[in-house]
Amino acid sequence: MKRVLITGAAGFLGSHLCDRFIKEGYHVIGMDNLLTGSKDNIEHLFALENFEFYHHDVSKFVHVPGELDYILHFASPASPIDYLKMPIQTLKVGSLGCHNLLGLAKEKNARFLIASTSEVYGDPNVHPQTEEYWGNVNPVGPRGVYDEAKRFQEAITMAYHTFHGLETRIVRIFNTYGPRMRLDDGRALPAFMSQALKGEDITVFGDGSQTRSFCYVDDLVDGIYRLLLSEHAQPVNIGNPSEITIKEFAEEVVALTKTGSKISYQDLPKDDPKQRRPDISKAKEILDWEPKVDRKDGLAITLQYFMEKLGVEVKS
Template identity: 60%
Template sequence: MTEAPAPESTSSSESAPRRVVVTGGAGFLGSHLCTELVARGWHVVCLDNFLTGSPANVAHLVQDPRFQLVRCDVTDFVHVPGEVDLVLHFASPASPVDYLKLPIQTLKVGSIGTGHALGLAKEKGARFLLASTSEVYGDPQEHPQREDYWGHVNPIGPRGVYDEAKRYAEALTTAYRTAHGVDTAIVRIFNTYGPRMRPYDGRAIPTFIRQALAGEPLTVAGDGSQTRSVCYVDDLVRGILALAESGHPGPVNIGNPHERTVLEIAEDVLAATGSTAGITFVERPQDDPTVRRPDTTLAQELLGWEPEVDWHQGLRRTVSWFERALVESA
């Protein structure tokens, strides 16, 4: 892990590979983005301070000459020599376990870190894409959630540090677009699952899979009637990169528009793992959204995007990855 060197000179700018900076690139979503970008021929500079990400998530890329891993806290500085065509800002704690444990860091990366990443895009004349979240809608009073819905957020509740960090990041991104002419985009990411999720990150699907594989009862919050729309990570990455290359400013919802109750998700995990441990019900967290489903009309019309991976197929892939990961870590 070193400072990212400038790209080699080339006789033709048209033949030069495109170069992208991914902040938080060693996290769950960031690492999948880095993998796909390298596969598409991009030169990728991955910035991460490993607060919630891990070098193991990008270990398969480190020997590739098109990939550079740089240890960097974007709330301190962002410096990347050489040309940059695209900045994908994904640095942030994203699970409730993380942002409740790291409230100040979450607020700082959403504010100071976003400012530094936008400053890099401005300096390089690069397109900038902010990874925002469905959490900007809070516990929504509009269902499904469209991009023009302003949300229903408790700014001083336990989830407020994440919700408001992302809402501020959206405002700052918009200000850089209008005041500085930076080519920006905002993607609002809904619940996503897949390989490389951490077993103890507190989100429902990895928690359920970890518990099922350990023979423990699955802990469902409340009565499990609250709904979630879950998107497989490969589909999400396709949507994000389609927006990044579209030139559209967003915000654009990317997620699966098909709802499932949390209880149904838990039951499907039991079936996929073959677990007979059953389900136990626990107290529901404060400000836990009752419903959460994206209206993806804009993504379909603007980007030609819709999810392709069936829920049960994606769940089997995820369970298989967890089975291997837990064996390797034992």
């Protein structure tokens, strides 16, 4: 049985990755310091013989006994509300944490996959964003703690690949949604859904003309799994190229929740990207991957999750 270490295992994406690797027959070692993750997301796995959990901060020395075949580094605050509140921790998990895990991968001769992000493109001057685009990032702006942590992760991962010959993979993740997102996450979908279900106005920053492309979590996890098992070491975009304005997205949520919530506009945060859409040509060609879940279907599943968490029902 192959063994995989997944950091950030109690988080939104990490927990879904744990599920996928368990389903594929792996022995999964989950690691998380629970700073933003929750044991609730992986509680269903604790009774399994092929799952174990380490409560640990990867910014400190990481030791895992036994052999490891794969390491997936998904530990990091990922929403603006988190990394603006915890800027130092965000930088440390992206630098010290990544270095520690690359060292572990080298020791174990394990293939290493790093969770990068579309934020490496910053507020892009190229649209849609291809992997060859170097980005437009403000390193000293409020978002720089997250953007530059991810850019550093890519650089050090590639350095280990070229200098040490380590097997590495880099996934650039675009906006993703689905069950297990935190209600207080601060990102558009959980914010919109929780506000609507509570009967509050939906907060849209700026005039709502900025765009995002939302990928359902099962599609994203499938793309990551395929990339890990591929032979491609360069970064690959994984996301849904179906682009929508934030205003239109808020209106979709209002219609779905049938709450009649109004849209309230607030000032756009500094350096907030105005456009975000992945070019997934590489994923299609190299991984034979593209998203399958329609946004309407994915939102319905996600809404059901939020309704259960909040204990509310949608009007018929």
